[in-house]
Amino acid sequence: MRLLEYQGKELFAKAGIPVPRGRVASSVEEAVQIMRENPAPSVVKAQVLVGGRGKAGGIKFCTTADDVREPARAILGMTIKGEVAKRILIEQRMDIERELYLSITVDRASKRPIIIASAMGGMDIEEVAATDPAAIAKYCINPAGGYWPFIGRRVAREARIPAEITNQFVSILGKLYALFFDVGAMLLEINPLAITKDGKLVASDAKVDIDDNGLIRHPELDAWRTDLPDHALEQRARQTNLNYAYLSGKGNESIGVIGNGAGLVMGTMDAVRVAGGEATDFCDIGGGAKADVVRNAVDIVTSDPRVKALFINIFGGITRGDEVARGLIAALDGGKWKKDRLVVRLTGTNEKEGRAVLAAAGIAAVETMNDGAARAVAIAKM
Amino acid sequence: MSIYLDRTSVVLVQGITGREGLHNANRMRAYGTNIAGGVTPGKGGQTVEGFAVFDTVSEAVAQTGATVSIIFVPPPFAADAILEAADAGIKLIACITEGIPVHDMLKAVAVVPPDARLIGPNCPGLVTPGQSLVGIMPGHVFSAGNVGLVSRSGTLTYEIVDQLTRASIGQSTCVGIGGDPIIGTVFTDCLQAFEKDSETHAVVIVGEIGGTDEEDAAAMIARREFTKPAVAFIGGRSAPEGKRMGHAGAIVSGSSGTAQAKVQAFEKVNVPVADSPAHIPDLVRSILREPARH
Numbered sequence: 298m299r300l301l302e303y304q305g306k307e308l309f310a311k312a313g314i315p316v317p318r319g320r321v322a323s324s325v326e327e328a329v330q331i332m333r334e335n336p337a338p339s340v341v342k343a344q345v346l347v348g349g350r351g352k353a354g355g356i357k358f359c360t361t362a363d364d365v366r367e368p369a370r371a372i373l374g375m376t377i378k379g380e381v382a383k384r385i386l387i388e389q390r391m392d393i394e395r396e397l398y399l400s401i402t403v404d405r406a407s408k409r410p411i412i413i414a415s416a417m418g419g420m421d422i423e424e425v426a427a428t429d430p431a432a433i434a435k436y437c438i439n440p441a442g443g444y445w446p447f448i449g450r451r452v453a454r455e456a457r458i459p460a461e462i463t464n465q466f467v468s469i470l471g472k473l474y475a476l477f478f479d480v481g482a483m484l485l486e487i488n489p490l491a492i493t494k495d496g497k498l499v500a501s502d503a504k505v506d507i508d509d510n511g512l513i514r515h516p517e518l519d520a521w522r523t524d525l526p527d528h529a530l531e532q533r534a535r536q537t538n539l540n541y542a543y544l545s546g547k548g549n550e551s552i553g554v555i556g557n558g559a560g561l562v563m564g565t566m567d568a569v570r571v572a573g574g575e576a577t578d579f580c581d582i583g584g585g586a587k588a589d590v591v592r593n594a595v596d597i598v599t600s601d602p603r604v605k606a607l608f609i610n611i612f613g614g615i616t617r618g619d620e621v622a623r624g625l626i627a628a629l630d631g632g633k634w635k636k637d638r639l640v641v642r643l644t645g646t647n648e649k650e651g652r653a654v655l656a657a658a659g660i661a662a663v664e665t666m667n668d669g670a671a672r673a674v675a676i677a678k679m
Numbered sequence: 680m681s682i683y684l685d686r687t688s689v690v691l692v693q694g695i696t697g698r699e700g701l702h703n704a705n706r707m708r709a710y711g712t713n714i715a716g717g718v719t720p721g722k723g724g725q726t727v728e729g730f731a732v733f734d735t736v737s738e739a740v741a742q743t744g745a746t747v748s749i750i751f752v753p754p755p756f757a758a759d760a761i762l763e764a765a766d767a768g769i770k771l772i773a774c775i776t777e778g779i780p781v782h783d784m785l786k787a788v789a790v791v792p793p794d795a796r797l798i799g800p801n802c803p804g805l806v807t808p809g810q811s812l813v814g815i816m817p818g819h820v821f822s823a824g825n826v827g828l829v830s831r832s833g834t835l836t837y838e839i840v841d842q843l844t845r846a847s848i849g850q851s852t853c854v855g856i857g858g859d860p861i862i863g864t865v866f867t868d869c870l871q872a873f874e875k876d877s878e879t880h881a882v883v884i885v886g887e888i889g890g891t892d893e894e895d896a897a898a899m900i901a902r903r904e905f906t907k908p909a910v911a912f913i914g915g916r917s918a919p920e921g922k923r924m925g926h927a928g929a930i931v932s933g934s935s936g937t938a939q940a941k942v943q944a945f946e947k948v949n950v951p952v953a954d955s956p957a958h959i960p961d962l963v964r965s966i967l968r969e970p971a972r973h
Binding site for chain 1: 754755777778779780781782783784785786788789790817820830831832833834835836837838841858860861885887888890891892895914915916917918919954955956957
């Protein structure tokens with residue numbers, strides 16, 4: 298679960314990491330009120346998850362309650378790369394001397410948290426990695442031992458962090474590492490980590506990604522979920538614990554895809570593309586899926602008006618074929634989705650029973666994934 | 680021969696009194712797996728459907744001599760179950776549980792001793808066809824033979840194995856390593872084991888988007904640390920960047936983890952990559968005809 302900048306900064310502030318003084322507003326009136334209470338040179342920032350908001354006009358400046366109106370009006374409701382800015386963060390403007398980079402993320406290869414730091418901040422770290430890899434310091438922390446100040450000193454040295462702020466850097470890194478474990482983060486990124494003209498380190502931006510699985514331990518963070526600009530169908534799916542992602546971007550998405558197991562669903566999306574179509578969604582009914590889960594999946598996927606054909610691909614491991622078949626029939630019974638726009642591929646555990654249940658209801662099941670994909674694409678074009 | 684698992688393996692089921700634990704204990708026993716019993720804290724001394732239940736793994740190990748454990752414990756308690764198994768001296772731990780907090784796994788893998796092998800979590804387990812199945816896979820799709828398989832996906836594995844079996848290509852051992860970002864056993868571990876296994880003549884690598892496990896496997900092949908013929912499949916070629924595709928690990932961020940990068944890495948070391956699972960049997964047949972890379 299990715300957090301908006303203002304949410305990330307709230308976590309930073311609680312963890313003792315210095316952030317600029319700021320408040321969030323969701324209307325022009327709120328923005329004016331904030332500036333009235335704190336009239337000072339300020340920056341108005343669109344709260345979106347996508348990158349590149351500065352170039353898109355999502356960052357503007359103001360000094361008084363009067364001149365916040367125009368930037369607030371311009372940014373609130375602005376669409377940046379498909380994402381609508383529903384909030385703005387109004388923050389004290391800082392005199393910045395220099396910009397650094399600091400992050401902690403989960404390193405799959407070493408199976409450890411990894412610190413990444415650079416004296417070259419304010420730009421895309423992947424770009425720095427490509428052009429000047431020596432400017433980046435990395436350190437994998439053994440979670441059994443945790444963070445010790447020597448790690449911070451070593452990273453600071455290797456990242457060429459200016460000596461006069463090393464102590465502040467070591468302290469912030471320690472707090473960031475503690476926060477990383479406290480909230481169960483997948484990523485904590487400060488870019489830029491600013492050195493102000495008076496020699497203080499401040500987190501100018503905050504990029505936070507929380508492990509979704511870890512939210513069982515953090516109900517307080519789970520409450521932020523609704524704030525995020527997901528697709529309406531994704532929100533509906535989440536409320537019913539369905540693993541669903543709305544896919545868009547190609548423009549020719551027309552095949553609804555449902556399957557059991559993330560790998561198989563991805564494989565099915567790939568097969569649809571190979572057959573000349575494009576999936577509208579990723580929908581995984583998971584292991585041991587019951588009839589009501591299948592029913593809900595069909596309801597949600599076919600609520601998408603782009604869906605012209607529905608391809609259900611089930612390979613039974615835990616999931617029993619007859620369960621799936623019954624769920625499918627139940628879902629289709631009360632619903633509006635027509636059998637002639639449905640392709641089912643059912644195999645694995647209890648496949649014969651499952652196919653028999655489908656046959657009794659007049660639904661034919663195809664044998665292979667590629668056949669199913671080809672048939673779905675043909676139906677969608679009809 | 681096989682890797683990690685054979686007919687002599689004595690297996691415990693952690694979470695045996697739960698719905699999935701018991702259902703799969705029965706399925707594994709029906710397959711021929713030597714299930715010595717199970718563990719559910721607080722239910723020790725009972726017998727469920729012929730399975731002896733113990734309160735702790737150490738007790739179960741002492742009484743049964745088990746060296747393998749499979750875990751069906753709910754996500755908040757699963758890392759605890761993994762560590763309990765390792766602490767009791769279990770040498771092969773397959774954790775099926777999906778949805779374990781990543782930070783629990785970061786801590787767990789840091790303390791699991793090097794002589795204990797963890798498979799998963801969020802995996803379908805492993806099977807040495809005709810000998811032992813420790814997992815949730817449908818046993819009937821597997822057949823004994825000389826092709827090893829290692830996969831990050833569950834259901835896609837069944838799909839591919841089913842195709843292999845239908846094409847009369849049997850398997851030595853199939854390992855589902857799991858789809859989470861932090862897992863115990865990765866591709867390179869399995870390739871190392873398959874390299875040493877005389878009964879494995881070729882390997883199918885089933886990868887997916889996210890992470891660099893596939894690239895690491897390709898690098899190992901480039902270093903000639905794995906020399907047997909191999910074919911690969913990468914799931915998620917059509918997945919857009921930044922969207923999480925069910926598996927917590929299957930997410931493309933920036934330029935890393937893309938299907939394209941993985942396909943290129945394999946092709947560079949002459950490992951053919953199948954466009955679709957249906958093409959894998961043909962590719963396996965063709966590489967088995969070619970002499971191994973030396």
